[in-house]
Amino acid sequence: MAQTDITSAERDGMGPHGTKVGLLRVLGPAHVWALGVGIVLVGEYMGWNFAVGKGGAYAALMACWFAGILYSCVAMIDSEVTSTVAAAGGQYTQAKHIIGPLMAFNVGLYLVFAYTMLEAANAITAGYLVSVVATMTGYGGELDQRPFIILVIMFLAWLNYRGVLATLTFNLVITAIAFAAIIVLFISTSGIVGDGIMQHAALFEGHEKPYGWIGIVAAMHFGLWFYLGIEGTTQAAEEVRSPARALPFGTLAGIMTLLIAATLTWYICSGVLPWEFLGDGVNGSVAPLFDTARLSGSNALIWFLGIGTLFATLASANGCINDASRAWFALGRDKYLPAWFGAVHPQYRTPYRAIVFLVPIALIFALGAPLDQVITFSILSGLLGYTFMPLNILMFRKKWPMGTIKRGYEHPFHPIPAIVLLSLCGFTFFAVFLGYGTQLVAMIGFYIVVSLWFHFWRYRFVNRGAQFTMPWPKPQGY
Amino acid sequence: METWIYIEYAAWGLSALFGLHMVVDWLKTDSTYSEDVLTSSREGELEAMTEDSHKG
Numbered sequence: 001m002a003q004t005d006i007t008s009a010e011r012d013g014m015g016p017h018g019t020k021v022g023l024l025r026v027l028g029p030a031h032v033w034a035l036g037v038g039i040v041l042v043g044e045y046m047g048w049n050f051a052v053g054k055g056g057a058y059a060a061l062m063a064c065w066f067a068g069i070l071y072s073c074v075a076m077i078d079s080e081v082t083s084t085v086a087a088a089g090g091q092y093t094q095a096k097h098i099i100g101p102l103m104a105f106n107v108g109l110y111l112v113f114a115y116t117m118l119e120a121a122n123a124i125t126a127g128y129l130v131s132v133v134a135t136m137t138g139y140g141g142e143l144d145q146r147p148f149i150i151l152v153i154m155f156l157a158w159l160n161y162r163g164v165l166a167t168l169t170f171n172l173v174i175t176a177i178a179f180a181a182i183i184v185l186f187i188s189t190s191g192i193v194g195d196g197i198m199q200h201a202a203l204f205e206g207h208e209k210p211y212g213w214i215g216i217v218a219a220m221h222f223g224l225w226f227y228l229g230i231e232g233t234t235q236a237a238e239e240v241r242s243p244a245r246a247l248p249f250g251t252l253a254g255i256m257t258l259l260i261a262a263t264l265t266w267y268i269c270s271g272v273l274p275w276e277f278l279g280d281g282v283n284g285s286v287a288p289l290f291d292t293a294r295l296s297g298s299n300a301l302i303w304f305l306g307i308g309t310l311f312a313t314l315a316s317a318n319g320c321i322n323d324a325s326r327a328w329f330a331l332g333r334d335k336y337l338p339a340w341f342g343a344v345h346p347q348y349r350t351p352y353r354a355i356v357f358l359v360p361i362a363l364i365f366a367l368g369a370p371l372d373q374v375i376t377f378s379i380l381s382g383l384l385g386y387t388f389m390p391l392n393i394l395m396f397r398k399k400w401p402m403g404t405i406k407r408g409y410e411h412p413f414h415p416i417p418a419i420v421l422l423s424l425c426g427f428t429f430f431a432v433f434l435g436y437g438t439q440l441v442a443m444i445g446f447y448i449v450v451s452l453w454f455h456f457w458r459y460r461f462v463n464r465g466a467q468f469t470m471p472w473p474k475p476q477g478y
Numbered sequence: 479m480e481t482w483i484y485i486e487y488a489a490w491g492l493s494a495l496f497g498l499h500m501v502v503d504w505l506k507t508d509s510t511y512s513e514d515v516l517t518s519s520r521e522g523e524l525e526a527m528t529e530d531s532h533k534g
Contacts, residue, residue: 020518021511087521139482147489154496161500238521333519343516345507352507356500470522 024349026165027240032233032250034172038315039229044265045312046287051222053279055215057270063223064262071227073421075255076411077393079248082234083408086243089330090234098396105454108331110385115324117378120365122317123152156318157359163348174311181308186264198271220431226262235323244408328354334467380443387425390418399475
């Protein structure tokens with residue numbers, strides 16, 4: 001990119017509100033798809049199989065589809081609201097305009113925590129994968145995983161720092177390869193091409209409900225893993241060329257891709273791996289798709305799925321850095337956090353201070369916290385965010401009924417998706433409480449404390465008029 | 479296999495380079511441009527411009 005004097009008379013005041021340096025609008029629907037699917041697809045490669053351990057293979061399938069309904073509602077609601085509030089921060093910005101500052105502050109923190117924790121979990125996984133490769137190539141010593149964990153975070157943060165187009169084009173390529181690997185594994189092992197190796201009937205016999213109905217309820221917690229992060233597409237809102245078209249298109253294509261990938265993943269793995277092995281993600285099958293490829297006996301499949309696992313992990317970490325930094329940047333721009341974080345790089349047009357600031361935080365979690373705790377805090381923050389969405393869309397439709405504001409997408413059957421989403425969130429909270437009650441209570445306690453801090457201290461620094469620069473009509477009833 | 483020892487060193491080295499590049503560029507950018515310019519971004523610029531053209 002050529003050096004540009006952004007303070008020249010020609011560029012000065014490039015927007016009606018005096019923006020001299022803003023985020024760059026260069027992305028299309030494919031980048032939005034890559035951001036959403038890229039964050040999530042690692043969940044197909046590993047993590048979802050804990051649902052099998054909670055209640056057996058059928059429980060995992062039910063969790064997969066119920067979570068699929070939950071996230072379809074999330075994708076539809078997000079598509080409608082974000083095609084209207086096309087600004088960095090995604091759900092944070094939605095909450096600010098539709099509900100109010102305290103909700104917005106909380107949602108902003110949910111986003112930053114969910115993505116930063118997920119980034120740390122991905123970096124830990126990447127370090128582990130490199131150690132597996134070392135062992136497979138005959139290395140007999142104990143590989144130090146730390147330099148690889150740090151390299152993943154540093155390289156991807158650097159890529160994000162240098163520009164959003166290269167970052168998400170990179171994500172598009174590696175996500176497409178990781179998705180293709182799942183399709184190829186399905187075609188190769190299901191009997192469509194050559195002899196199939198599926199043994200569903202034999203593996204399921206006598207193990208239909210190993211822990212009864214409560215096991216099926218508990219499986220819902222890890223069912224989220226199939227789709228966790230698709231809502232991250234909204235963070236690209238300020239950088240897409242056409243928000244009204246690209247955001248709904250990319251998000252809805254993303255959830256359709258994930259519904260296919262999740263169902264295929266369940267079908268492939270549950271037909272080859274016994275449920276006791278598949279359901280133990282620590283001492284059993286850490287990476288079920290890769291383990292299935294190993295059982296296929298094909299070296300080409302082993303390599304392809306190995307590369308797919310690594311690419312899915314990198315794509316997820318990359319998308320998480322992108323999303324966490326946009327949320328942090330938006331909080332800074334509105335002075336919910338120090339305005340210093342609301343800076344945009346004049347050459348690369350990225351929220352560079354937010355990106356750099358979050359690097360040491362991700363490193364602390366990646367190097368100092370256990371993986372299961374990091375993942376649980378990420379899921380809980382995400383779940384709190386999903387619970388806000390039905391309230392958000394109900395208020396949005398009430399304050400700005402159809403026809404009063406231009407929408408890029410109108411989701412069907414309102415208010416049924418909102419009610420279904422709220423019900424499924426309640427159900428999932430119960431499922432999480434069964435396994436991680438202490439963490440759930442600790443997390444809610446944390447958000448109550450920071451809410452008090454925001455209400456009684458921080459909000460006095462917010463420039464209350466300047467945070468609403470979106471040219472919206474007045475809401476109904478005001 | 480010593481190769482993996484060298485790969486570990488390479489990973490440490492590359493991490494330091496990426497980190498250093500970001501920090502140096504960050505400090506250079508902050509000292510070159512004023513804070514008013516760097517933090518001038520506001521949401522809704524595209525929408526506001528569209529509104530202006532509709533009004534015009």
